Amino acid sequence: MATNTRTANDTETVLRTEGLNIYYGKFLAVSNVWLDIPKNQAVALIGPSGCGKSTLLRCYNRLNDLIESFRAEGNVIYNGKNLYAPDIDPVEVRRRIGMVFQRPNPFPKSIYDNIAFGAKINGFKGNMDQLVEDSLRKAALWDEVKDKLKQSGLSLSGGQQQRLCIARAVAVQPDVILMDEPCSALDPISTLRVEELIHQLKEQYTIIIVTHNMQQASRVADRTAFFNVQTSEKGGRTGYLVEYDRTENIFQDPQQEATKEYISGKFG
Numbered sequence: 182m183a184t185n186t187r188t189a190n191d192t193e194t195v196l197r198t199e200g201l202n203i204y205y206g207k208f209l210a211v212s213n214v215w216l217d218i219p220k221n222q223a224v225a226l227i228g229p230s231g232c233g234k235s236t237l238l239r240c241y242n243r244l245n246d247l248i249e250s251f252r253a254e255g256n257v258i259y260n261g262k263n264l265y266a267p268d269i270d271p272v273e274v275r276r277r278i279g280m281v282f283q284r285p286n287p288f289p290k291s292i293y294d295n296i297a298f299g300a301k302i303n304g305f306k307g308n309m310d311q312l313v314e315d316s317l318r319k320a321a322l323w324d325e326v327k328d329k330l331k332q333s334g335l336s337l338s339g340g341q342q343q344r345l346c347i348a349r350a351v352a353v354q355p356d357v358i359l360m361d362e363p364c365s366a367l368d369p370i371s372t373l374r375v376e377e378l379i380h381q382l383k384e385q386y387t388i389i390i391v392t393h394n395m396q397q398a399s400r401v402a403d404r405t406a407f408f409n410v411q412t413s414e415k416g417g418r419t420g421y422l423v424e425y426d427r428t429e430n431i432f433q434d435p436q437q438e439a440t441k442e443y444i445s446g447k448f449g
């Protein structure tokens with residue numbers, strides 16, 4: 182049984198996960214998750230490979246809908262509305278809840294158009310130059326690219342490309358930004374820059390980050406959710422939430438044996 186799974190009552194909850202079971206076909210990938218994501222905080226999802234961190238993350242902006250075998254039971258409540266209700270438009274969900282992926286994936290377009298493209302599709306009618314500058318500033322990239330906005334986004338370094346993807350996510354004025362191992366393809370200096378950026382972004386956005394790097398979770402996250410895998414009699418491996426608490430508690434005073442073992446490197 183998980184502990185501290187709903188202890189985000191010190192601040193407003195943006196995303197509420199209620200008894201979520203996630204299936205791929207008949208396979209139960211993640212079981213019975215109860216988890217509140219507080220506004221303007223960063224929450225890290227950690228745990229061994231296959232425990233369902235990315236699967237859960239993709240439920241928060243309905244990206245799993247693109248997988249035919251995907252099915253969810255339970256509720257994901259975003260600002261009071263069930264994200265999986267029939268009248269909810271998944272495209273609008275993905276605008277409000279943006280995503281940054283493991284590998285930087287800029288469009289094969291100019292730096293400027295990487296930002297402007299999504300904004301135009303979303304009907305942005307304001308000053309585009311200003312939006313591009315503001316978004317690049319929020320992603321701590323403006324000073325490095327302001328003189329080469331017409332160059333291809335693909336001409337940037339990996340770390341710059343990832344910050345461009347963050348700028349692109351920010352440009353459509355989301356509420357929440359999901360990050361799926363955003364630094365795993367980056368060098369240590371670029372990683373630090375993205376981590377610093379996460380601290381700045383929290384002032385305006387809520388962030389959920391999947392990371393394999395426990396130091397990273399302890400550096401960037403206010404709260405951390407530790408997931409583990411249990412093997413059924415039939416051999417199926419299902420992820421479940423073990424413990425969710427303030428990050429310092431998870432790393433310095435975990436309540437569950439499995440969390441203690443994981444953070445001390447005994448498995449995973």
Ligand SMILES: Nc1ncnc2c1ncn2[C@@H]1O[C@H](COP(=O)(O)OP(=O)(O)OP(=O)(O)O)[C@@H](O)[C@H]1O
Binds near residue numbers: 232250
């Ligand atoms: N599209 C899919 N179809 C079927 N099964 C899937 C699919 N995506 C993930 N799975 C399965 O769901 C389980 C959870 O996978 P997921 O990638 O969410 O775990 P994870 O904790 O993010 O792993 P990792 O840390 O290795 O990235 C795994 O058993 C995986 O094989």
